[in-house]
Amino acid sequence: MLDRTPPQFPPFAVTVDLVVLAVASSTVQVLLVRRDTEPFAGQWSLPGGFVGVEQDLEDAARSKLEAKTGVALARTHFEQLATFGRPDRDPRMRTVSVVYLALVAERFEPVVAADAPPAAWTDIASARARSLAFDHDEILSGGVARLAAKLEYTTLATALCPPTFTIAVLRSVYDTVWGVELDPANFHRKVMATTGFVEPTGEQIVAGAGRPAKLYRPGSAELLNPPLQRPTDE
Amino acid sequence: MLDRTPPQFPPFAVTVDLVVLAVASSTVQVLLVRRDTEPFAGQWSLPGGFVGVEQDLEDAARSKLEAKTGVALARTHFEQLATFGRPDRDPRMRTVSVVYLALVAERFEPVVAADAPPAAWTDIASARARSLAFDHDEILSGGVARLAAKLEYTTLATALCPPTFTIAVLRSVYDTVWGVELDPANFHRKVMATTGFVEPTGEQIVAGAGRPAKLYRPGSAELLNPPLQRPTDE
DNA sequence: GAAATAGTGTCTTTGAGACAATATATG
DNA sequence: CATATATTGTCTCAAAGACACTATTTC
Secondary structure (H helix, E strand, O other): OOOOOOOOOOOEEEEEEEEEEEEEOOEEEEEEEEOOOOOOOOOEEOOEEEOOOOOOHHHHHHHHHHHHHOOOOOOOEEEEEEEEOOOOOOOOOOEEEEEEEEEOOOOOOOOOOOOOOOEEEEEHHHHHHOOOOOOHHHHHHHHHHHHHHHHHHEOHHHHHOOOOEOHHHHHHHHHHHHOOOOOHHHHHHHHHHOOOOEEEEEEEOOOOOOOOOEEEEEOOOOEOOOOOOOOOOO | OOOOOOOOOOOEEEEEEEEEEEEEOOEEEEEEEEOOOOOOOOOEEOOEEEOOOOOOHHHHHHHHHHHHHOOOOOOOEEEEEEEEOOOOOOOOOOEEEEEEEEEOOOOOOOOOOOOOOOEEEEEHHHHHHOOOOOOHHHHHHHHHHHHHHHHHHEOHHHHHOOOOEOHHHHHHHHHHHHOOOOOHHHHHHHHHHOOOOEEEEEEEOOOOOOOOOEEEEEOOOOEOOOOOOOOOOO
């Protein structure tokens, strides 16, 4: 019975797309690639591509990121964001895109292979101003919203920091993603009170002006309990 | 340029599967169907099926639920849960399943069409005891976890209550999903303090023993601010 | 009246937020 | 010393949780 003819089913194309986010210069930055083929040739889009027949979805997403950008993914947070499959989202064929959210510590320089389309970091305000290919504007918004929400109750902000960082750097991640200015004193105390959020390296930063700050690395905790409250903007 | 031949891509089967949850008899219940064809014939699985070529994903999920169970979906909460696509998850072919979470107010009696496989409500403990077809055990766990998490910061618990309900009924949803016993007094105050969580109907319940409780219907708010804290079990 | 459930009052503790004060660097 | 940033102290307010108490019904 097992080797009988499979039932009829409509064939779909399945792709993975990536929302790769970093924080730099007080902006949230997203990695975009310029399309060199139709549809949407010349427009910017999220990196992605077709999934192989024997390829796992997350593996596919990871390898797209590596292939298109040459980045080492050691310190990259990866999670599934959502799946987009409106029948008209790709004019060529029926396509379902499984989207992954990746958070990287630093803006690595995208390695542009000779035959690959150019990739570039763009702050999200500019990314929204250009309109992206397919339904990628909507996908990008979803990715940024997910990040903002998760900063409240997870330690993910450390994934957007260099391997070692000061509390001020960690705070700047929150300030940038949330578009607020958290109180440095209260933020410091809150982070210190949450066991496993960060752990001290014993080092200090080489400092410009002001008292030098201690350096920390990410702790073992993944969830913040109690969460870090996002200020309500009224 | 737009009408040129589409590039080669591996054909996938795309399905939608449903985690349909209700609360009854102090248990979380899930709607399961018994498979009558291979693979996994005779085992229980989540309801679902193939997506049509021109069908939107969520539309497909809704119509599967209607077709398989004959339920009116007016008061049903629907949201995308996650997508599962391990290459070996379906022995017949490469299949990607987009899973939706549905929350229903009451256990409607599943309408079993003459040619349709039988469907039945099962409490999640029993569902986990039987092992479900495909990777549906894992999917079910994900759905229940999503529900438990969302009760904290959304008003979704009202979607699991009848059209009008008492505060005690609403509390029993929290108690059941979280596996705790919240303090009736504090819960009452908390719900009342959150504008838009519930609104009074002016009616009272016909009561068994004890002081009759006021009846409420769901309010307009979707988010709880501040959230309802889930007790930490230490 | 006894029992049961609904709903209110009150006290304690925890944590968020405002902001003053102290610490340690540079120029 | 002036300035800048880091870090700590202190006070106030909001909300969670424990639990005593009151309200309104059935038996």
